Amino acid sequence: MNAPASVASCQVTECAFNDDGCHADAVTIAGSEGAPTCGTFIELDVRGGLPTAQGHVGACQRLECVHNKDLMCTAEAVTIGGDTANCLTYEQE
Template sequence: MPTVAPITSCSTTTCAFNHEGCTAFAVTIGGTGTCSTLINLDARGGLPVAEAHVGACQRLECVHNKDLMCSAEGIALGPDTAACLTYEAR
């Protein structure tokens, strides 16, 4: 069974799930390489701790993508669009 990659950092300050780290249960990395779970609201939500993981990854050309799961040891998400900074082309 594959392991799920943790979100090691997220610098997207406008996301409602980013409160000193990603508090979503899991995120989806969309086909454009950005976090599809990103939601810009004035409220903060999610779990009480920052322990999010990659639930699914749609970047088929990434070396870490194994059966739509992220096999990286962890990923970092960048500012503004929450781009996956761990992405690496095959």
């Protein structure tokens, strides 16, 4: 099995896990078809997660994405951005 997709970058500065990179251990890509979002996004006044930025994709709920294989992301890395924490690596089949 391949290593989980890393979070290459996250531009959502309002997320409590983003402190110059994704500090969540794993993120879930959720949302609806055509609008994949980071289900781990949380807006708080504190920063949390791991001591270093090394987040990866733990699960992907977007079955229609070309990178989804058995609910796992097969992309080498994902980029999260936009106002609603969109998965910018998402590609619909």
